[in-house]
Amino acid sequence: MPGRGVRKARTLPRMKEYDVVIVGGGHNGLVAAAYLAGAGKRVLVLERLEATGGAAVSKRAFTGVDARLSRYSYLVSLLPRKIVDELGLRFAVRRRRISSYTPQGDRGLLVDAGDEARTREQFVRLTGSEREFEAWRRFYAMTGQVARRVFPTLTEPLPTRAELERRVDDRAAWEALFERPLGETVEEVFADDTVRGVVLTDALIGTFTHAHDPSLRQNRCFLYHVIGGGTGDWDVPIGGMGAFTDALADAARAAGAEIVTGAEVTGIATDGAVAEVAYGDGHTVGARDVLVNASPHALAALLGEPSGPKPEGAQLKVNMLLRRLPRLRDAAVDPREAFAGTFHIAEGYGQLQRAYEQAAAGAVPDAPPSEIYCHSLTDPSILSPELAAQGVHTLTLFGLHAPARLFAADPTGVKERLLAATLAQLDAVLAEPIADCLAVDAQGRPCLEAKSPLDLEREVGLPGGHIFHRDLAWPYAPEGASGGGAEGDSAPGGDVTRATGRWGVGTGHANVFLCGAGAVRGGGVSGVPGHNAAMAVLEKTR
Structure with a gap:
């Protein structure tokens, strides 16, 4: 992806011609390359970093420690099996049986996707009745039905709003998810603050907003989080996220695509029929x-x-390596279960709102909300056999309500204060400090690294650290839209992003397409924009 501070790219003949040049070798660019090269197109991928994968990579993040962490993105939800099968990828995911654990003092709520009776007992243990469990079951039966009907459309030509509503075929569900602020539905359906918070967190991942935002950004984020795979499950990539992008790079090369790394693209010129792409130190294709x-x-x-x-x-984003999992204040729950799903911290409904208000006012939240998961409990293959035998585990923490604006004046100081406050909230639900469980690297330093939005922009080119490249769009086009543009599409780039076309990937130029997270139906590790951009090109050139 475009950026600064890379070495001179490997030389190619000046003005060599290709059918397709792909700017950026992240997972979506590699998906597009594999499809297009497989269809006989001459394809060149230009990646500014020294390796492909973008934000979907695995790294040995700690000196002298043989653990390959999914350093940036870390879970797979929206990746269609269709893409894995059609590209013949040697890649697999594993489902997590434990959906989530939310501690509340010496108790907590464990949601076991494989045991409904146990989950019911957990709701009763937390709330004192079965009311919230029954509400939970009805609510997620509704989102599950929407997921089964909407998810298959992501790799089809972009439907209109009316077409997608007909596909959903449930007026109450459509209104709850697509028309009313999600907070209204959450407050009507659930009474318990903890349960409300667990539901709302899926509307806030990578999205700085609140439950009653009239723009419905929270609804769009929630929708993408609950439709993945037609089930809403968030799966663990076996071998880490890098196993996925390595498989994609292998598939693209095997199909005939040429991939050049260390090649920073510096400009694109087009007349709508042909284009020139400048990269590196004066090269043009x-x-x-x-x-x-x-x-x-x-x-x-x-x-x-x-x-x-x-x-x-x-x-x-915080990556950790532990000598062992910490003990919980809630002695009734095994840490191996609590950390196997999504471990919610300071994410009660009221806490989420307070943290949002404080951050919106320019302050580091007193109780920063976050969630944790342990990759190595589901997939120990990312650890060396020696580390696995010692009981070492990874922890990935994703903190919410930490907008880039907070870090502008003092990037290092604010990150340190926010990290300390976030870990203090984690310690509050543990029976021992997390610092006592951290492994150390070859220099004796604790195995912990934190990434702010500014770090993500600098390291992997995410604008302002936005993990979706911009606010997520509805997965439909409005009725009567010219070129199939997304409703309300006034995202950065102006006309560059308006004419999205039949596949939701077009721009204001007939031969330039978005194939990343900023496309309609982008966001997350899905490959969907890469697939759709490839389909748009193939449809155009038939």
Whole structure:
């Protein structure tokens, strides 16, 4: 993806011609490359970093420690099996039986996806009655039905709003998810603050907003989090996220795509019929079509067009390696179960609102909300046999309500304060400090690293640290829209992102397509924008 500070790219003949040039070798760019090369197109992928994968990579993050962490993105939900099968990927995911654990003092709520009776008991243990469990079951039966009907449309031509509503075929569900602020539904359906918070967190991942935001950003985020795979399950990539992108790179090369790393793209010129792509130190290649696996904001800059305000990410990502899992204050729950699903911290409904209000006012929240999961409990293959035998585990923490604006004046100081406050909230539900459980690297330093939105922008090119490249869009086009544009699409990049076309990937230029998270139906590790951009090119050139 476009950026600065990379070495000179490997030399290619000046103005060599390709059918398709793909800017950025992240997972979506590699999906597109594999499809297009497999269809006989001459494809070149230009990646500014020294390896492919973008934010979907595995790294040995700690010196001298043989553990490959999914350093940035870490779970798979929206990846269609269709893409894995059609590209012949040697890649698998594993489902987590434990959906979530939410501690409350010396008790907590464990949601066991494999045992409904046990989950019912957990709700009763927390709330004192079965009311919240029955509400939970009805609510997620509704979202599950929506998931089964909406998810298959993500790799089809973009439906209109009316077409998607007909597909859902449930007026109450459509109104709850697509028309009313999610907070209204959550407050009507659930009474318990903890349960309300568990539901709402899926509306806030990577999205700085609140339950009653009239723009419905929270609804769009929630929708993408509950439709993945047609089930809403968040699965663990076996071998880490890098196993997925390595398999994609292998598939693209096997199909005939050429991949050049260390090649920073610096500009795109197009007349709508042919394009020139400049990269590295004065190199230029020609292409009939250009796919951009970068944000709409970055695309506008590459085209020399107004880019508008930069999107804003709002998360703190923390990677940890532990000598052992910590003990919980809730002695009735095994840490191996609590950390196997999503471990919610300071994510009660009221706590989420207070943290949002404080961050919106420019302050580090007193009780930063976050959630944790342990990859190695589901997939120990990311650890060396020696580490696994010692009981070592990974922890991935994703903090909410940490907008980039908080870090602007003092990036290091604010990150340190936010990290300390976040870990203090974790310690409050543990029977021992998390610091006592951290492994150390070859230099004796604790195995912990934290990434702010500014770090994510610098390291992997996410604009403002926004993990979805911009606010998520509804997975439909409005009735009567010219070119199938997304409703309310006034995202950074202006006209660059309006004419989304039949597949939701078009731009204001007939031969330039978005194939990254900023496309309609983008966001998350899905491969969907890469698939759809490839389909748009193939449809155009038939």
